[in-house]
Amino acid sequence: MVKAAIVVLAGTESHADLGRVVNALEAAKEFKDEGDDVTVIFDGAGTQWVPELEDESHDAHPLYKTLEDHVQVCDYCAGAFHVGDEVDESGAERIAEYDGHPSIRSLVADGYEVITF
Numbered sequence: 001m002v003k004a005a006i007v008v009l010a011g012t013e014s015h016a017d018l019g020r021v022v023n024a025l026e027a028a029k030e031f032k033d034e035g036d037d038v039t040v041i042f043d044g045a046g047t048q049w050v051p052e053l054e055d056e057s058h059d060a061h062p063l064y065k066t067l068e069d070h071v072q073v074c075d076y077c078a079g080a081f082h083v084g085d086e087v088d089e090s091g092a093e094r095i096a097e098y099d100g101h102p103s104i105r106s107l108v109a110d111g112y113e114v115i116t117f
Contacts, residue, residue, distance in 0.1 A: 002036040004028070005112040007104075011045030012052055018060075021049050024117035025063045028070060039112075040067055041095070041102050043074040046117075050078075051086035068092070076100030 006028045010020035024040065031038035042049055050073055053064035064071075068091070075096035078087045087094060097103035107114055 002031065002034070003110070003112045004031045004036060004038045005104075005107045005114045006031075006038065006040045007102075007114060007116045008040065008042045008046035008049060009044045009116055010049075012048045020117040021046070021053075022060050022063070024115075025060060025067060027115065027117075028067050029063065032067065032070065037112075038070055039072055040070050041072045041074065042077075042092075043102060044077050045081060047073055047077045047081045047083050047087065050090050050092060051083055054086065054090050072102065074101050 006024050008021055008024045010017040028038050028040045050071075052058055053060055055061060071092045072095045073087045073092045075094040076099070078084045078094060095102045097106060104114060
């Protein structure tokens with residue numbers, strides 16, 4: 001079985017950032033549809049996407065919702081980018097494995113291919 005960790009670092013400032021997050025979600029959906037072990041981690045400025053994608057009027061909302069059981073968010077960065085309350089309301093799992101952040105090393109050690117957007 002393939003193991004993939006899709007890490008979204010792109011913020012919400014530009015059309016290019018929207019392209020990155022949609023491509024990240026499409027890649028994650030492909031892994032999920034094939035029965036692979038996939039996780040989507042919103043980290044850094046990428047944490048700002050959670051409230052955007054939770055908005056039902058957002059074009060990427062339906063795609064995001066198909067992956068909601070696979071979404072994790074950096075605990076530290078959710079606070080640093082002022083989206084902590086929205087992340088908590090979303091139900092996404094906050095992770096703080098290494099100094100308040102996701103542990104990329106643990107993902108690699110567990111056999112995950114780490115892909116960043």
